[in-house]
Amino acid sequence: MKVAIIGATGYSGAELFRLLQAHPHVDRCDVYSSSQDGVHLSESFPHVGAVDGAVLHKLDIEALAKYDAVFFATPPGVSGEWAPALVDRGVKVIDLSGDFRLKDGAVYERWYGREAAPAAYLKRAVYGLTEWNRDAVREAELLSNPGCYPTATLLGLAPLVKERLIEEDSIIVDAKSGVSGAGRKAGLGTHFSEVNENVKIYKVNAHQHIPEIEQMLGTWNGAMKPITFSTHLIPMTRGIMSTIYAKVKQPFSLNDLIDLYKTSYEDASFVRIRQPGKFPATKEVYGSNYCDIGLAYDERTGRVTVVSVIDNLMKGAAGQAVQNFNLMMGWDEVEGLCFLPTYP
Amino acid sequence: MKVAIIGATGYSGAELFRLLQAHPHVDRCDVYSSSQDGVHLSESFPHVGAVDGAVLHKLDIEALAKYDAVFFATPPGVSGEWAPALVDRGVKVIDLSGDFRLKDGAVYERWYGREAAPAAYLKRAVYGLTEWNRDAVREAELLSNPGCYPTATLLGLAPLVKERLIEEDSIIVDAKSGVSGAGRKAGLGTHFSEVNENVKIYKVNAHQHIPEIEQMLGTWNGAMKPITFSTHLIPMTRGIMSTIYAKVKQPFSLNDLIDLYKTSYEDASFVRIRQPGKFPATKEVYGSNYCDIGLAYDERTGRVTVVSVIDNLMKGAAGQAVQNFNLMMGWDEVEGLCFLPTYP
Amino acid sequence: MKVAIIGATGYSGAELFRLLQAHPHVDRCDVYSSSQDGVHLSESFPHVGAVDGAVLHKLDIEALAKYDAVFFATPPGVSGEWAPALVDRGVKVIDLSGDFRLKDGAVYERWYGREAAPAAYLKRAVYGLTEWNRDAVREAELLSNPGCYPTATLLGLAPLVKERLIEEDSIIVDAKSGVSGAGRKAGLGTHFSEVNENVKIYKVNAHQHIPEIEQMLGTWNGAMKPITFSTHLIPMTRGIMSTIYAKVKQPFSLNDLIDLYKTSYEDASFVRIRQPGKFPATKEVYGSNYCDIGLAYDERTGRVTVVSVIDNLMKGAAGQAVQNFNLMMGWDEVEGLCFLPTYP
Amino acid sequence: MKVAIIGATGYSGAELFRLLQAHPHVDRCDVYSSSQDGVHLSESFPHVGAVDGAVLHKLDIEALAKYDAVFFATPPGVSGEWAPALVDRGVKVIDLSGDFRLKDGAVYERWYGREAAPAAYLKRAVYGLTEWNRDAVREAELLSNPGCYPTATLLGLAPLVKERLIEEDSIIVDAKSGVSGAGRKAGLGTHFSEVNENVKIYKVNAHQHIPEIEQMLGTWNGAMKPITFSTHLIPMTRGIMSTIYAKVKQPFSLNDLIDLYKTSYEDASFVRIRQPGKFPATKEVYGSNYCDIGLAYDERTGRVTVVSVIDNLMKGAAGQAVQNFNLMMGWDEVEGLCFLPTYP
Structure with a gap:
């Protein structure tokens, strides 16, 4: 299983990287960024260390189309623009941004102050509040991960x-x-x-x-x-x-x-x-x-x-995204998430 | 003007000490504690330094009766026991604890889980929410300072x-x-x-x-x-x-x-x-x-x-106590409190 | 593989529990405490949740002798008293306290202000600074985990x-x-x-x-x-x-x-x-x-x-203890520890 | 006594403002900023509240020349440029920046990576480590306040x-x-x-x-x-x-x-x-x-x-600046600084 994270230089992206690195079914996790290209992720996040292959790439639709799944951990507007093309090519998309959460584009535009994603994709997107939407999540091609x-x-x-x-x-x-x-x-x-x-x-x-x-x-x-x-x-x-x-x-x-x-x-x-x-x-x-x-x-x-x-970065972002990803792939939803909280 | 703080080893007491040390009308501020006797306040609070006269005394009604005003910054039950005798001897009392805040002793006993102060003194106590009770505060002999x-x-x-x-x-x-x-x-x-x-x-x-x-x-x-x-x-x-x-x-x-x-x-x-x-x-x-x-x-x-x-330690405790004390003494309520917040 | 943690109500003990719960070779992790008996660990640490079997037991040498390995995450003096008997019965002991770190009992007594463990066991104890002592750690029966x-x-x-x-x-x-x-x-x-x-x-x-x-x-x-x-x-x-x-x-x-x-x-x-x-x-x-x-x-x-x-709770305590435990059991030292830091 | 603070939108400037507002010998404290003009200081620092006259002005040598004393709480380079002209006009200058601390301009340029202030003024500047330089401070026209x-x-x-x-x-x-x-x-x-x-x-x-x-x-x-x-x-x-x-x-x-x-x-x-x-x-x-x-x-x-x-903002910046200012004006060095630490 090959996956990509878009927006790996943000906190949700970094948290996704932490989870997917240790995920039992993910063989390879590549990282993309709109702001950096050719730089190792550890330049932004030294805690990552010298993980092999964690070099940031710039967004490229051809390259992205080759993954089994792509996670967007991006600011408003990015996934709204890029995700439809990936979905069309059969890539499973999990979007952590707000771009596909509101079914009514007009409501999105009022609260977010920017243009909404195409209506057809707003409609196709499945809202991933996992515990109350498991069946739909299992069938999702475009998963909209809830806000924190x-x-x-x-x-x-x-x-x-x-x-x-x-x-x-x-x-x-x-x-x-x-x-x-x-x-x-x-x-x-x-x-x-x-x-x-x-x-x-x-x-x-x-x-x-x-x-x-x-x-x-x-x-x-x-x-x-x-x-x-x-x-x-x-x-x-x-x-x-x-x-x-x-x-x-x-x-x-x-x-x-x-x-x-x-x-x-x-x-x-x-x-x-x-x-x-x-x-x-x-x-x-x-x-x-x-x-x-x-x-x-x-x-x-x-x-x-x-x-x-x-x-907020786990069940409120990256954790729930992985939980939804698990279901979309047909696995148990807890894969890669079976650990206790870090306390204190 | 000579004042005393009872309970100077707690946070509200220490904050009172800070304020009263710099108060323009207070010549002397002595400190009392039920737990320590003969020890300098700086043993508990090194930030105080070697302030002259800041040696803790144990509670003694005769000694306390000689002050113009006495502040209680004590746990529940202490002022309920000691304040009436001081009021009877003409000492102005400002109580930062909850002992005199509830007019109905039965309500006190239900929420505090202990015996209430004598009803006559509950009645005499003036609730010092200064901005809404200035006239009564000016006449108060027993001032009950509001909770934070x-x-x-x-x-x-x-x-x-x-x-x-x-x-x-x-x-x-x-x-x-x-x-x-x-x-x-x-x-x-x-x-x-x-x-x-x-x-x-x-x-x-x-x-x-x-x-x-x-x-x-x-x-x-x-x-x-x-x-x-x-x-x-x-x-x-x-x-x-x-x-x-x-x-x-x-x-x-x-x-x-x-x-x-x-x-x-x-x-x-x-x-x-x-x-x-x-x-x-x-x-x-x-x-x-x-x-x-x-x-x-x-x-x-x-x-x-x-x-x-x-x-919470100022307007919610020691600051409002000094504000009320100022009014009880006939001064402008801002005396000793005219400074900006410490930021950041 | 059955293991026990003694002192699970402290921070190092809780961290051990977190690690051992997710350890691939540990089937069962029981918890012991000198202060509590019969209470679920979640009473002390709600973050643990309703993990099956996490009921605290009091220390009992017969019960402890049945584990493959026992971790001590205890205050000074406890492992010095209990560990020798366990070692004698063939239980692998990993001690996170300071009781077996100093080879010279007199030095221990000077710096810790209490009686040292028996000299024979001080001698047998292997100091588990893993990176510089791997060979000895692999053979250890009584492992003294370094201080933070x-x-x-x-x-x-x-x-x-x-x-x-x-x-x-x-x-x-x-x-x-x-x-x-x-x-x-x-x-x-x-x-x-x-x-x-x-x-x-x-x-x-x-x-x-x-x-x-x-x-x-x-x-x-x-x-x-x-x-x-x-x-x-x-x-x-x-x-x-x-x-x-x-x-x-x-x-x-x-x-x-x-x-x-x-x-x-x-x-x-x-x-x-x-x-x-x-x-x-x-x-x-x-x-x-x-x-x-x-x-x-x-x-x-x-x-x-x-x-x-x-x-300090990981490489400085529980993490290094698991690393040493892995070596003592003949596994790769990274088992159960292969995850990135949590950032931010 | 009329004073001005240049750089009042920074932390040291705000701390100076807090101190000078409550200073017994300062009648008026105006605020200047290179980045804002005509805006009340409370726009940057709401904690200040509606203090009369705290409207930010832009730097103007004629206006500044009318103050008894001017404090610079500015980034490197500002006081180096502006202070000499004020000193020449007889204004007492207290500089909280590093521009006049190093006597040797070449050393300044090596460590600060920018051009040093004129050598004549570097020489005239008095280094205000008050406790070890009181006599010189009393005579200072250009006071260089030490770093934190x-x-x-x-x-x-x-x-x-x-x-x-x-x-x-x-x-x-x-x-x-x-x-x-x-x-x-x-x-x-x-x-x-x-x-x-x-x-x-x-x-x-x-x-x-x-x-x-x-x-x-x-x-x-x-x-x-x-x-x-x-x-x-x-x-x-x-x-x-x-x-x-x-x-x-x-x-x-x-x-x-x-x-x-x-x-x-x-x-x-x-x-x-x-x-x-x-x-x-x-x-x-x-x-x-x-x-x-x-x-x-x-x-x-x-x-x-x-x-x-x-x-660091008090004895390491604004507090020591006021202490030096006091000496330069012939007052007791503790004026406006006689209060205990805020604890906890």
């Missing part, structure tokens, strides 16, 4: 929304993310001295992951209303926590709620539900593909609180 | 609640705090390797600051309902951000909302309201007594988002 | 000392470590608010790793003199950097020096030498078993600077 | 060098710095995700502070030889620790050494010497103008270890 916030949030909300247990207009998501989610590009917003010892809120009611979350919620329950969604930058490198609040339609017991989640995810290798009174911390999934979920119900207010954590 | 989360949250909510602009049952507070809020006592929960690169939620629906916030909201609008309130531990030392969500009763413009806040706080030296589209970060108040507030309104959901940040 | 600082320091110094290129009395080691090296026990010295935004020096000229380093240097060159060795606590969780200074006996070129290192380590899978002008950072080995080394030579002063980095 | 590393290092070395207690060729300085020392300009080297959980060494034997340190050492003892000097980037915002190693000429007692330091600095308000066995941490001077020093002597090696810590 949507992954944590949707896995946390799915049972409640699908079972119609919460008021459709009551969802508030207060999300916290480590800085690696902002990518490797340098800027004042990711400057250590500005981020360290600091919590910042950003893109209030304006994050491009909002329509992505709402689109999926809408497929689960057509009556869902817009959500309130905030994102906070936390002085850490990896990790996302989505703290989710919603009003229940009628009172239930916490134990029943936790049972519902355990049942919903009983076949999910990477989703772990905490016992009553216990909540996951982001570090408890660090470097792994797990999504850990804890739940609370408050009788005083009739609200449920869901705490869902992932490593 | 209530300070950030209540300053962020006051105009909305007092003007009855939000649904009474719609408040959700998602609070984030640095680790110094947990005090100096060592434990696994504050161990660096456990906290660093990590976000944890704790005391979900169970924090003792919930009744404190609800009590004050209730005095502003008797129709207020219970709030949803979550606290998160952030890998930083200082700073609190309260992200507050509420449903508006009827649509309004963001500009009007911001004008309301600016008007509400126009005489408040330490509250700064951000322009539309701008939100404060915790680092922007680091080491200072400011509370910075930003606001958003989302037409899609009809919800307002309030972002309120403080330094 | 000695591993980084000795790998950085070996070629210089063995080739007698530096003045014997000129070595100064300025080491920096993340906080996980101090273990999981809570104390003021590891309290987040004390460590964050802080650099501290500790155990100046008094660290118990000094005799361990000097012992090994002495076997390479009997003329070596005492070293100057300082350790600094850095506000990070993992990682050690040893910055090593020494005076050269006669001038040489940096390229020759780097060639010497590359040659010395050409068969070492886990040692990577940087090009001239490049130096490794601790994050570039994070979570992996690598030791990365960079070199400089200053003509102005005649001094060489060696920069050697490891992950 | 030289301040910590020279204060740590002065008594040893001046008393000729150490071998002239034996000094090794292993320095550690927080990230704010690299300034506010964004780059991969200051990107949070690259710096967090990381220690990096940089500019090995090549830092431009080396000739600055050697120049001053040479004035104290003409026999001094080149030093070995390394700088490490630490995942924290503020703080410098210089760990200094040197060989003593003849054995002495640690108590005598500490007495020498206490005597040397008995009139120094901002230098604090630790007791035997105690060492300062960077956090113990955070936000303050202190330099704290600890000492060790190792009989085994005949080496002394000096640990010297400062806040």
